[in-house]
Amino acid sequence: MPKPRVIYWFRTDLRLHDSPALKAALDLKPEFLYPIWTWDPHYVYRARVGVNRWQYLLDCQTDLSSSLSKLNPKSKLFVIREAPQTLFPKLFQAWKITHLVFEKDTDAYGRERDESVMKLAKDAGVQVVVKVGRTLYDPDELVKQNKGKPTMSISQVQAAGKKIGGIPRPIAAPKKLPDPGPVELGFEQEMPKKEPDVNAVQRAGEEGSYVALAGPKGDFSVPTMEELGLKEATTKHRGGETLALKALGEIIANEEYTATFEKPKTAPTAFEPQATTLLSPHLHFGSLSVREFYWRVQDVVDSYKGQASQPPTSLTGQLLFRDMYFGAQASLGYTFGQTFNNPTCRFIPWHLPSSISPTSGLATGSYLIDNAASEQHFQKWKHGMTGFPWIDALMRQLASEGWIHHLGRHAVACFLTRGGCYIDWERGAQVFEEWLLDHEAACNIGNWQWLSCTAFFAQFYRCYSPVAFPQKWDKHGDFVRRYVPELRGFDQKYIYEPWKAPVADQKRWGCRIVHVDGVEAEDGTYPKPMLDFNKRREVCLQGMKNAYHVGLYGNDPKVLDGSWRMLFDDGAEGPTEGSKGPPGAMVEHEDADGAEERHVPEPLSPKKAKKESAKSEKKAGTMPAAVKHKREAGQGTLDGLVTRKKKAKKEDEVAPNETHFG
DNA sequence: CCATATGTTGTCATG
DNA sequence: GCATGACAACATATG
Structure with missing residues (x-):
């Protein structure tokens, strides 16, 4: 042997x-x-x-x-x-x-x-x-103990965890290691198919991942950023097990902080240092064991003399939420990451819905621009140019540093989806996927569903204000001043709503608030808000109420075949107009003709005609601005739609997951 | 089955 | 400055 x-x-x-x-x-x-x-x-x-x-x-x-x-x-x-x-x-x-x-x-x-x-x-x-x-528990075991169903609440995780038994204690690191054997390869390297390359935007130079099996020096060494052709990183946060253990040690050493931690009471505006542990990127890469984190905290809690905090708000509670999302993902697979065909995700007719591959039933990564204004909102949100300093500061911190506080993520996610733009949560999730250091697919997807009130959470009438919410934590606006330096000179009275400052003051404080078309503003200016938040909040609330009343989930036949449109008034918020759309919100037709046809207004049936006239009456009255110009915009984006379709098809050819539909 | 309480993380006006 | 309830209203857990 x-x-x-x-x-x-x-x-x-x-x-x-x-x-x-x-x-x-x-x-x-x-x-x-x-x-x-x-x-x-x-x-x-x-x-x-x-x-x-x-x-x-x-x-x-x-x-x-x-x-x-x-x-x-x-x-x-x-x-x-x-x-x-x-x-x-x-x-x-x-x-x-x-x-x-x-x-x-x-x-x-x-x-x-x-x-x-x-x-x-x-x-x-x-x-x-x-x-x-x-994870703390084996996600598959968690699902099994939850009657074979995805874990959709923290109490389900706690109950299933109890049945599984204890969380294993950490194992010591090895003290010695066997030799590696001979490392001759003696075989050819198989080159991967590069296209499509969604990470092209990350590169500045020649992409060098596959120059040779053992790397350019033939020594199997860890690549460098330059070698991979990647642009320079901008974050100050660094990885590695050594740093992770040091950071954990420092947190544990502060018994009071560790034992009394309550997530909702930590300030999203705190920076240098931030209010939470910043251990999530280490958990993502496994440079810190979640079980080690759990037990090091639990031991402090057990020996703490005062009143310790409890799950779910405590530190260990945060780790339970992580397991909850892993359980949901383990049960649902790829469909967890999308609305289409997802049995646990509510269907809302969001703007900018995902394109779905007709063959796999999975999101292609592209999306439909149903409305030019929404696309503009999305781009401005992504690049921190919404005109709401709180939102913009967060998005800029995310882009440059790869991390924002959990409540900050709530604020920007609510704003993009149910509490402002009414844009598909999958758009936001994609941006977070790209930019977050701690991007954990399960947690990211789960949290976006939570905030958009499509799963895990349903109280959509609780809506974050981009002005009132940060004021609770940071009256002076230090956080905004740090990440939106244009506004550094502004009085704290206007720091979260600079457009209200008198023009004379704007000039005195070195920054004028002006209308900005794209995502770049001239020096010495900052954008006016891209939407009227209070009006949009009402529109979104009505939209959510209506969609909840219709009550579809992602796997409903009406969502899969597109007949969901019949259940929404043509004037409802979102791409709801027209009785004949593509299947799903979302799925692109195989032939280009079909794709174009669906945006050509249908001759009105008697029933529809009645609706239409009723709507005109409404329009004459108090129709919100964003709804009013929806149709023109929708027509105006036909070109974009067709090019996107081509792109989607291309991506579809290499979809690694075709067998998972149905 | 029902009724009731609770849910990690809202806002605003009022006292 | 801080606690309280209204706002308009959902899903789940628990008895």
């Missing part, structure tokens, strides 16, 4: 402390242990990853590699530049591998990837060992 030759495959667990999977690998007493990372084209080209998150990943890998080398100078993190689905069969053979060990991943793509790799291992006669360590 030959001694085991083991590959340890790092993915979402870039750490040595508390890794059940790494322990399992070492328990095999291998002759050789190969710690590897596969440079997966899915993340390079298909998933949205901004420069700051790339930098953070490289930080984690560099730190991990150096920790491995400290345990054994011959060892390190071997980065191999090929898709795992094609690499492994060749690697198994070249290195005479007997075992493959990794930590379980329940992300929709991760699960699909791991299933195919496990099949390849089986075919090659390689044993696979999988251990759970990414």
